[in-house]
Amino acid sequence: MKNxxxxxxxxxxxxxxxxxxxxxxxxxxxxxxxAPLPSxxxxxxxxxxxxxxxxxxxxxxxxxxxxxxxxxxxxxxxxKKEVAAMAARIQATGYDSVYAMLAIRYDKQNKPxxxxxxxxxxxxxxxxxxxxxxxxxxxxxxxxxxx
Amino acid sequence: xxxxxxxxxxxxxxxxxxxxxxxxxxxxxxxxQVFAQRGENLKITTATANAAKDNFAVYxxxxxxxxxxxxxxxxxIMFPQYFELSKDLITALSAQLAEEGAGNVLHARLxxxxxxxxxxxxxxxxxxTKNSNTQSSTYFDFTRPCPPACTD
Numbered sequence: 001m002k003n004x005x006x007x008x009x010x011x012x013x014x015x016x017x018x019x020x021x022x023x024x025x026x027x028x029x030x031x032x033x034x035a036p037l038p039s040x041x042x043x044x045x046x047x048x049x050x051x052x053x054x055x056x057x058x059x060x061x062x063x064x065x066x067x068x069x070x071x072x073x074x075x076x077x078x079x080k081k082e083v084a085a086m087a088a089r090i091q092a093t094g095y096d097s098v099y100a101m102l103a104i105r106y107d108k109q110n111k112p113x114x115x116x117x118x119x120x121x122x123x124x125x126x127x128x129x130x131x132x133x134x135x136x137x138x139x140x141x142x143x144x145x146x147x
Numbered sequence: 148x149x150x151x152x153x154x155x156x157x158x159x160x161x162x163x164x165x166x167x168x169x170x171x172x173x174x175x176x177x178x179x180q181v182f183a184q185r186g187e188n189l190k191i192t193t194a195t196a197n198a199a200k201d202n203f204a205v206y207x208x209x210x211x212x213x214x215x216x217x218x219x220x221x222x223x224i225m226f227p228q229y230f231e232l233s234k235d236l237i238t239a240l241s242a243q244l245a246e247e248g249a250g251n252v253l254h255a256r257l258x259x260x261x262x263x264x265x266x267x268x269x270x271x272x273x274x275x276t277k278n279s280n281t282q283s284s285t286y287f288d289f290t291r292p293c294p295p296a297c298t299d
Contacts, residue, residue: 042273042286045258049270052224052259056210059217065209072210075256080244082189083253087241090234098237100230100255100272100290103199104206114203116255116272117196119229132196135189136255 050074071104073114074143076136086118086133095121105134114138204228224259230272230290240274240287248280258288 053072060069090098099119104112116136123129191199207226214223244253254275262269274287 037273037286037288039284039286041260042258042275042284042288045260045271045273045288046256048259048268049257052222055219055222056214059213059219060210063213063216065213068206068209071206073257075254078253078255080249080251080253083237083244084241087237090237096234098232098234099293100232101196101200102203102207102226102228102230103196104202105195105199112202114206115199117191117199119196130193132191132193133189134191134196134199139254139256 046074071112071114073138073140075139076116077139078136082133082135086120089120093121101132103134200228224268224270226270227293229293231293232290236274236287236290240276243276243285246278248278250277250279260288 053074056072057069060066086098098121101117101119103115103117105115106112115134115138118133118135120131120133121128122131203226207228211223211225214220240253243249254277256273256275258271258273259268260271261267271288272290276285276287277283278285
C-alpha cells in the first residue's frame with residue numbers, strides 16, 4: 001500500500017512535469033499537413049517579399065506617411081518552448097487550428113513595431129472564447145542571420 | 148487494550164506515510180503551478196490584441212493606398228490580417244523542433260507566393276526550422292491567409 005502511494009505520486013509528478021515537446025514529437029504527423037516546402041520556392045518567396053518591402057518603404061518614405069516607413073517586418077522569431085506549449089494546447093483541445101494575426105504594438109518608448117499574435121480557441125461550442133499570445137520577436141532586428 | 152495499541156500503531160503508520168509522501172506531494176503541487184503558468188506571462192488581453200489588430204489594419208490600408216497613389220498598382224498587394232495554422236502544421240513544427248540539433252527558435256518569415264486560385268501574388272507566412280547538426284533548413288508553408296480563409 002505504502003509503495004503503491006509512493007509509486008502513484010511519482011507517476012503523477014512525472015505526468016505533470018512531462019515535456020510537451022517530447023509528447024508532441026511522439027504523436028507527430030508527417031502526412032499531407034507536414035510536407036515541407038522546397039528551399040528554392042521558399043527563397044524565391046522571401047526574395048519577392050524583400051523586394052516588396054523595399055518598394056513599400058521607399059514609397060512611404062517619399063510620401064506623407066514617412067513615419068510608417070520601415071515598419072514592415074521580414075519575419076518573426078518564435079521561442080521553441082512556446083511553439084511546443086502551443087502544440088500541446090492544440091492537441092489537448094478539439095479545435096483544428098490556430099490563427100497567427102498580424103498586428104502592430106507599441107514598445108516602452110511608445111514606438112510602433114509589427115508583431116504576430118497567436119489566437120487560440122479556448123472556449124466551448126456554447127461559450128466561444130479566444131486566448132491571445134504574443135511571444136514573437138520581430139525581424140529586424142531578430143533575423144535568422146544573427147543566430 | 149489491544150484495540151488501543153492497534154489504533155496507536157495505525158495512527159503512527161498514517162503519520163509516517165504522510166511524512167514520506169509529503170515532499171512528493173509538495174513537488175507535485177509545485178510542478179502543477181509551474182506547468183499551469185507556462186506561457187501565462189505571454190498572454191495578452193483581448194482588448195490589447197484587438198487594438199494591435201486594428202493598428203495593423205490601418206497600416207496595411209495605408210500601404211495599399213500609398214502604392215496606388217504612386218501608380219504602382221501591380222505592387223499593391225493587400226496583407227492578410229490572419230494566417231490560419233492547422234493542427235498538422237503546429238504538430239509538425241513542434242516535432243521538427245524536438246529533433247536533435249534543432250535550435251531553440253523557429254522563424255516565421257513573410258514571403259510572397261502566387262495564389263494558385265486567383266493567379267495573383269499573395270503574402271504568406273513560411274516557417275523555417277534550422278538543424279545545426281545537418282546545417283540545413285526546413286521550410287513549411289501551409290498557412291491559409293485570412294481573408295479569404297476566415298471562419299467568421
